[in-house]
Amino acid sequence: MRATVIHAPHDIRVEEVPDATVQQPTDVVLRVLRACICGSDLWAYRGESARQPGQRIGHEFLGVVEEAGSEVAGFSAGDLVVAPFVWSDGTCAYCAEGLTTSCPRGGFWGSVGSDGGQGEAVRVPFADGTLVKLPAAAASDDRLLTALLALSDVLGTGHHAALGAGVRPGSTVAVVGDGAVGLCGVMAAKRLGAERIIALGRHQARTDIARAFGATDVVAERGEAALAAVRELTRGEGTHGVIEAVGTEQSMRTAIDIVRDGGSVGYVGVPHGSGTGIDLDAMFDRNITLRGGVAPVRTYIPELLPDVLDGTIDPSPVFDLSVGLDGVPGGYKAMDERTALKVLIKP
């Protein structure tokens, strides 16, 4: 089969790899219908996150079950399913609590020895714990299929950020980061009842999506000027919650600056770079909460799925470029150069 392989920073290739096969009785093999490139894949692409040469890549995908192991109870060949960005056994204490990302038998697609999502097929460990079934009819609805793909990461991650930011009906929320996760954070905050949603961003194509997703205000300034602008919009106080969807020192600093006293920063930007940007003295004096981390999206899919299916929310606009498998290296380049927001892959 063909799949995306990372050989070195900026060296992403699509090449022949061994076919995905059922190796454990709890596995399924899934034929990929839709996959995509994540902002966090760029850290590997740029060499900011270490990868061994030859590792697969891609952790967001949905598709059709091709073969199910003998102990798989919930899925059989032909089922349309979506995979969250980590697999998990569905039976441990953490899975029972919903923290599937801490499952001791869980793992990340594309880690050494596992398939990645940016390929023709994937071996899915612990299929019963990991996958979620989708209505078969969705397979013939291109727009819906794309929207459902967002359940594998960005929509659930935006939801996790909104929960971390403590969003509830009537909240004011600011969103730091105009990538797909930040935009889904806007959507999730709106869905949870936020009254005012301030999107920080300066690229109009992106802030237009933010507005379509529910942002009531856009702040194009950065740093001190962004702080002043957000305070201006919030009686000088800042917002009840802030979604931090970037992961850099500067973005965390901004998030803590603009949150209201007693408020929460929902952090889902994968930390990268040298410093944390956390001013603990300021957090202490102002009773700021920091809550978030890697999103247990498997837990959120059943809650978010009905709203996607009935069109209450439609995250599909975050995908602004579509490629076939051969176009994946070009897709990385486009996202790296910010000419694409998020690249959809149709293998």
Added chain:
Amino acid sequence: MRATVIHAPHDIRVEEVPDATVQQPTDVVLRVLRACICGSDLWAYRGESARQPGQRIGHEFLGVVEEAGSEVAGFSAGDLVVAPFVWSDGTCAYCAEGLTTSCPRGGFWGSVGSDGGQGEAVRVPFADGTLVKLPAAAASDDRLLTALLALSDVLGTGHHAALGAGVRPGSTVAVVGDGAVGLCGVMAAKRLGAERIIALGRHQARTDIARAFGATDVVAERGEAALAAVRELTRGEGTHGVIEAVGTEQSMRTAIDIVRDGGSVGYVGVPHGSGTGIDLDAMFDRNITLRGGVAPVRTYIPELLPDVLDGTIDPSPVFDLSVGLDGVPGGYKAMDERTALKVLIKP
């Protein structure tokens, strides 16, 4: 009147200062019956927190109202009252929400131009917002009066930490810090229903109090060994919540190390020293929440007071040395050298 004045690091004196007087119609003047020295006062004593020469000091006290301003509605001469460690107006949006420490008109006892608690009397701004009335009968009960003094800071701060750590019935909790706040954190965690409370500490006089307050286990190790010991006690996972009641880089590092995935660190140790001890990568991977800050104890007094009055909880054992006003400099020395846990002052 006589009051404690800080002139320079390690230069604490009790001397004549201008009498406390009603200056605003919302003030009261309070005659101090009990005050004490806080671990955070030591940062000023040691020069780790800046003070202007001549500033007053002390922020925990209770006493009797001597004179009330014309606009004070809730208090009159003779009332026994306790003061939280910051004053607050009781009327702003933050006060209404319970975040009294963020009141724009609030302030800290001993800040420039204000009285401190370690003296004969204190001018209390915004008395109606700040003070809480106590039963008159408590004035003649020495043990109870001492227990009630803990409401001004350490008990409410311990409660804030326990809330920050997310303690609920059945929780496992670890407490980093064997000072009065850490010990009150043990008490607060027990009160909120924690099932297992692991106190980290190596001074038996203190860990004995921890056990009396509800600790089920004591870990004397530090650093890596402490982590191993806590994991050993918790099926390798760590505790659901951790109370961080020290405020150093090392204590925060330990707190984040020993918390279970998905858990919360309730941070109430006043940050001091060069680094934060926050490993954001570890927090991200394990979905750790950091929640706390300066405790809005004014908000907690009405909830905690009945339990102190009826003896359900008795924080008085945290005071292990009692001095008169002349003994205050010696009290600082004793706490600085850790020969005293917390010094009670009877002016």
